Amino acid sequence: MKQLHVHNWFGSIDSSPYVVVQPDSVEDIIEIMQDHEKYPSPVRAVGSNHSTTPCGVAEGGTLVDMRKMNRIIEIRPDSVTAEAGALYIDVNQELQKHNLQFNVNVELGNLTIGSASCGGTKDASLPGEFGQVCSYASVIKMVTPSGELLEITEDQPELLHVARSSYGLFGIIYEVTFKVRPLQAMTVYHKSYTLDEFATQLPTLRTQGNSIMLYLNPFLDRVVVEFRRYHDTKKPQSLTSWQWKIRNYIWSTLSPFYAYCVTKYVPVVPIRDFLFDLFNRLIFIVCVLVIRGNNTLAIAQQIRYPAVATNSKYTFSIWAFQEEHYIDNLRAYFKFCKDYYRSTGYRSNMISVGYRINHDDSSMFSYSFRGTVMTFDPVSTGNPGWEAFLTAYNELCSSLGGVPLFNQTNLLTSEQVAHAFGDRIATFESYRKRFDPANRLLNGYFSNLFAAEKTVSDRTL
Ligand SMILES: Cc1cc2nc3c(=O)[nH]c(=O)nc-3n(C[C@H](O)[C@H](O)[C@H](O)COP(=O)(O)OP(=O)(O)OC[C@H]3O[C@@H](n4cnc5c(N)ncnc54)[C@H](O)[C@@H]3O)c2cc1C
Incomplete structure (x- = not known):
């Protein structure tokens, strides 16, 4: 049989599954779960x-591949x-026709509804709101490894809490509310600050x-803040999108393409650095002077990335x-x-x-479980040296x-995972084993990440 090769959208994670299948219906998923010969383990759903x-x-x-169930x-x-398998942006655009929108x-x-309900996401929190999409999932329906249908609702808060962080390890999710x-x-x-001013x-x-x-630009010692807030309008039809279109074009197309070209075609390091810094200064000026507005449409923030990544990837x-330690940590990052x-x-x-994300313990592996957090996230076209x-x-x-x-922090070690989540790994594992005692859905990635927890609990037995 010909070996299959699959990679993630960016192209940095390669794998060779035995079979790739696109279910059309819940019955198809049940068959996949039950037929171990045709569909060997591990079984992993993707959006x-x-x-x-x-x-x-x-x-x-x-x-x-869940994309056909949309x-x-x-x-x-x-x-x-x-x-x-429905795309978040497609659902949001349909909601707009009803004068509605997602909370986050x-x-x-391109985020799919299934992944959004059971994995990590982030957006800067608006006051009194969460910044993680899964926290707003109120019903999750899945097919478990035994082929049974499981519906988890707000009437089972503990189960919903773990399911929102289950990453497809409890079952394949087919429908979400x-x-x-x-x-x-x-x-x-937007406003621009030096690091000291921002502190x-x-x-x-x-x-x-x-x-x-x-x-954030450590090399220019600059922090540009994007501020957003909601306000009431009597005319939702008159909301503007152009600010977000410019932001989206810069972020999803122009910046990565510029970085790709400069990295590829400018070998002289000081000139290359000068070009990066010049571009970043210009972008900051555009953000502060141009990307501003009072009546913008929140869903226009969403970007539909091309199905196949281009040189703008x-x-x-x-x-x-924790936000109380953020400035010290940001200084350490710079x-x-x-x-x-x-x-x-x-x-x-x-x-x-x-991003600043509000305290949120709605899901087991929420990264703001213990309090409001802020992040610093490097971004790259994957230029040589990125993984090291x-x-x-x-x-x-x-x-x-x-x-x-x-799903967003690559090259983690099991020790780092144990350090970050402590007892929550063992609690999660006890739920996972209830749904998947034979590890039908467990891949090497999660098995390795949870390994340190196993070593600790084995020692304590
Ligand atoms: C260019 C780019 C921009 C991004 N911007 C943002 C951003 O602004 N905010 C943000 O939060 N994230 C962002 N991300 C990260 C992204 O949101 C997450 O990685 C998200 O999980 C991707 O959704 P997906 O549908 O592609 O999920 P996949 O990568 O396909 O799957 C993610 C996980 O969910 C599981 N899963 C997926 N579908 C199902 C299902 N039906 N049943 C059970 N398990 C399932 C998978 O097994 C996997 O463990 C970005 C990523 C890229 C490449």
């Missing part, structure tokens, strides 16, 4: 395969139900009723830190980037980003007490 880690890899097993089933005044409008429109809200006008504007201002900025998203990583560049000659070729840089970045972030995301 758009945008994750930057091997969380969806089915090496030697069965990759279940129907929007019902829209109600306060919720929407859709099949797991992550920039990645998310809470939604009326369309609201969104104000957006002084942050305590005040946190109290001003805005969400806080950051563009980029990748990133992320760790979250210093780390500069020291790393001096000692190895590597710098990431795009600006880093960061990520390994060092992981070491730094783990030593600073950070928390990673299993």
